[in-house]
Amino acid sequence: MTFPVIGMVGGGQLARMTHEAGIPLGVRFRLLSDTPQDSAAQVVRDVVVGDYRDLDTLRDFARGCDVITFDHEHVPTEHLRVLEAEGIPVRPGPDALVHAQDKGVMRARLTEIGIPCPRHRIVADPADVARFAAETGGWPVVLKTVRGGYDGKGVWVVRSEEEAAAPFRAGVAVLAEEKVDFVRELAANVVRSPHGQAVAYPVVESIQVNGVCDTVIAPAPDLSPELSGQAQELALTVARELGVVGHLAVELFETGDGRILVNELAMRPHNSGHWTQDGAVTSQFANHLRAVLDLPLGDPRPREPWTVMVNVLGGDYPDMYQGYLHCMARDPRLKIHMYGKDVKPGRKVGHVTTYGDDLADVRERAAHAAAYLRGTITE
Amino acid sequence: MTFPVIGMVGGGQLARMTHEAGIPLGVRFRLLSDTPQDSAAQVVRDVVVGDYRDLDTLRDFARGCDVITFDHEHVPTEHLRVLEAEGIPVRPGPDALVHAQDKGVMRARLTEIGIPCPRHRIVADPADVARFAAETGGWPVVLKTVRGGYDGKGVWVVRSEEEAAAPFRAGVAVLAEEKVDFVRELAANVVRSPHGQAVAYPVVESIQVNGVCDTVIAPAPDLSPELSGQAQELALTVARELGVVGHLAVELFETGDGRILVNELAMRPHNSGHWTQDGAVTSQFANHLRAVLDLPLGDPRPREPWTVMVNVLGGDYPDMYQGYLHCMARDPRLKIHMYGKDVKPGRKVGHVTTYGDDLADVRERAAHAAAYLRGTITE
Structure with missing residues (x-):
């Protein structure tokens, strides 16, 4: 063997x-x-x-x-x-991965290859943030430590020079970005192999609550074919130009005037791709493995008109298993994915997916299950 | 937790x-x-x-x-x-499981509850087999050791009293059955929980080669709704009457005159249900677990018009991994399921599934992949 x-x-x-x-x-x-x-x-x-x-x-x-x-x-x-x-x-190699590790390197490189990003620059201190604000249309400004952030950690939205002090305390370089006036967040997920084969999943809508992904809808509702195509092409370009191997998630802002701007990159399976486990022909995890092994990639197409994923965050109930009875009985198509983690308030401990023809119904079923498991609702 | x-x-x-x-x-x-x-x-x-x-x-x-x-x-x-x-x-408990362990007990009980079976009786010696042949329309006769057989092992089709000697050498009771003149083999798979909830998967056609399952087609092509319903009802009845908990596979003969007769029972996930991993809303494995845990069962419906599973048997190639390149490139919807077993000729070492709208195309893709992995074909 x-x-x-x-x-x-x-x-x-x-x-x-x-x-x-x-x-x-x-x-x-x-x-x-x-x-x-x-x-x-x-x-x-x-x-x-x-x-x-x-x-x-x-x-x-x-x-x-x-x-x-x-x-x-x-x-x-x-x-x-x-x-x-x-x-x-x-895989991905260090030359690619650094773009997902260091937001400063990422912004510089994306800008160099013509990928639309929010206006940004590395800032030296709070006074420099105030200058950045003046240059880009005023407060608020988004500040990010270039390394170490995730799920809203390492990100600050500041409204004054005084508020801008906090990010500098970590001793890590700080990136300032304009606060984009977006209408929603999208994610364009692609997988690329060392051979250079690549597949693009349908573009999804990602709904954040308190800076943490809450719901993902696949495909993104009412997204124009033009913008969807642009987003997929953008993600494929980033994967190719940065030499990504494996799954690449490109988190995007969709603006009111019909543009897309890159928010973040992740070079691994990503929360915005969990829906593929039950909703796509080949899951992001299977395709990540196939890419890492330089095997031909699997079909990324959706299997259902609508698939919705909702994260299960830790709540007040330490025992999520007891919710299975209700959730499984209520929705025989529901898929529960638990991570075997101890429940702590706000911690991602699992997710659910479900699918069907009617988006409102699918969303309701997924949201209900996640809330019930968490203990937010009890009936 | x-x-x-x-x-x-x-x-x-x-x-x-x-x-x-x-x-x-x-x-x-x-x-x-x-x-x-x-x-x-x-x-x-x-x-x-x-x-x-x-x-x-x-x-x-x-x-x-x-x-x-x-x-x-x-x-x-x-x-x-x-x-x-x-x-x-x-789960399943010993009182149910004995019917999957002992073919004599199984035949007696199924007959008692009115489930159609081939004519059968326990036989004492080759002369008794000859009497059974005379009673039931002549040779050939099927002989089975009541315990220990699987995948064609422990089963003999004999055409004379002389040939009937072999099964008795094991020292295990021997069951004689009439050789049913069937047109094809079907399987009706159901899952039942301790609560008594049960779900029935679509009835599938199972194609055997040398007594070993080769191909499963879901659903069974050209099966009349009446016969399909009868088969599902039969399997649900067996599960209920025998107190099965978990997955029950009922292997069936379909006769030329439109009847179904029970061939074998298995009380665990079964080869005839492997297609559900990729072709059904809830796989047999997930539903078996849900039943064993007395959780509500998942939706057993098919997700695609046709799903085909083909077993990968060991051939002359010890290295099946090298076939992945060709198989995955040829069919991006193909799902390979390997078991981590050493390759030995004739041994089940994996299976493939694929699905789609056109049965002939789906069968060709699945059969090609299994044959290529085995090394039977090389292009």
């Missing part, structure tokens, strides 16, 4: 769901996890517990693998270069 | 695929496997290596579980009664 060993760095839910997608392929899955209790570590046979920030740990782990991929974007770029120099394929 | 622990006895591909289906549910999966290399043991975290025929091993394993279910039907009935007596739910 020459079935390859895939080394997955990080034991979160993305690794868990990638393992799930890899079981049918018969490939071997090796996990580097922070703890034996991490989401993916609960369901994978071959688990190495260790710290991905430690180069020796990473090298030891990688030696048993045919290719390395990631659950998150936090592995130091320089460590990845060492693995590559030792002949271990890293 | 009160997420339950499911104890799966047996480490074959059915356990592997049940684990895969259980990951999204967030339930914990504990495996009793003959070896650490068994198909399921390769992908499950919590593996106990031991012999299911040893009562102490089985009891130790079961103590850590909330419910016990099975990859196969070979666990001694008396062991299961001990577990039940100790308060551990066994």
Whole structure:
């Protein structure tokens, strides 16, 4: 047998769901996890517990693998270069991944290749933020630490020079961006293989609550074919120009005047692509694996007119299993995806998807299930 | 968290695929496997290596579980009664499972509840087989050892008293059945929960080659709604009357004069239901788990006009991974399901499914992929 060993760095839910997608392929899955209790570590046979920030740990782990991929974007770029120099394929590679790790590098590169972004520049201090505000039409201004943010963390919307002080306290470079007056958020998800084959999923609408993704609707309702095509082409261009291998999520703002601007990039399976598990011919997880292994990619087309994903956040109920009875009985098409995580308020502990012909009905069913599991509603 | 622990006895591909289906549910999966290399043991975290025929091993394993279910039907009935007596739910329970373990018990019980079966009786010796032949219209006669057979093993089609000697050598009771003049084989698959909720999958056609399932077509082409309804009702009746919990596969003969007769029963996920992984709203594996956990069952409806499953048997090529490039490139909708087993000629090492609107096209794509992976064709 020459079935390859895939080394997955990080034991979160993305690794868990990638393992799930890899079981049918018969490939071997090796996990580097922070703890034996991490989401993916609960369901994978071959688990190495260790710290991905430690180069020796990473090298030891990688030696048993045919290719390395990631659950998150936090592995130091320089460590990845060492693995590559030792002949271990890293996918996506450090030259691509740095664009998902460092928002300053990302903005500079996207601008260079003509991809529309909000106006932006690296700012030195609060006074510099005030100058940026003056240059770009005034407050508010969005400030982001160039590294380390996710799910709304590491992002501030500030309305004055005084408010602009906080982001600088972390000692990380700070990027200022104009606050885009968007009508909604979209995501264009694509997968690209080392061969250069690429597939584009339907563009989805992503609805955030408190800076965290709440609902994803596939495809994005009432999106013009022109804008949909533009968004897919944009994502394919980014994947090609940045040399991405694997799944690339391009989070977008849609403006009132019919433009799209890039908000964020993620180079791994992404929350905006979870709907594909139940709603597309090939899931983002299966296609990420196929890309990482340089296999031909699977059909990204939707299987249903509408698929809706809603995240299940931790609420006041520690026991989400008891909600299964109600939710499964109410909607026999509902798919629950739990991550095996302890419930903490606001923490993403799972998601649900459902699908059908009638968008209002599909949204209601998905939202009800997520709220019921969380304990927000009880009937 | 009160997420339950499911104890799966047996480490074959059915356990592997049940684990895969259980990951999204967030339930914990504990495996009793003959070896650490068994198909399921390769992908499950919590593996106990031991012999299911040893009562102490089985009891130790079961103590850590909330419910016990099975990859196969070979666990001694008396062991299961001990577990039940100790308060551990066994699903399906021994009183149901015995009908899938002992073909003599199965035939007697089905006949008692009015389910149509081939004419049959337990036979004492080759001379008794000759008398059975005379009673039922002559040779050939089908002989089966009442316990231990599967995939054509333990089954003989004999044409004379001399040929009838072989089955008696095993020292196990032998059942004689008339050789049914069937036009094709069907399977009616249902899932039933302890609550008594049940769902019926579409009736499928199952095409055997050398006594081993080769192709399954869902739904069975040109099956009359009347016969389809009869088959589903029959399977639901068997599940209810025998007290089955979990997936029940009822293998059927369709006769030239439009009748259906029961061939075999299996009380676990079954090869004739593998198409549901990619072709039904809820897979047989997910519904088996839901039944075992007494959760509401998922929608069994097909998602596509036609779904075809073809088994991948071991051939002369030890390396099936190299066929992925061709197969995935040729059919972007193809789903490969490999079991992590060493390739041996004739051994089931995986299956493929694909789907679409045009049955001839779907069959061709599935058959091509299975033959290519096996090495029977090379272009």
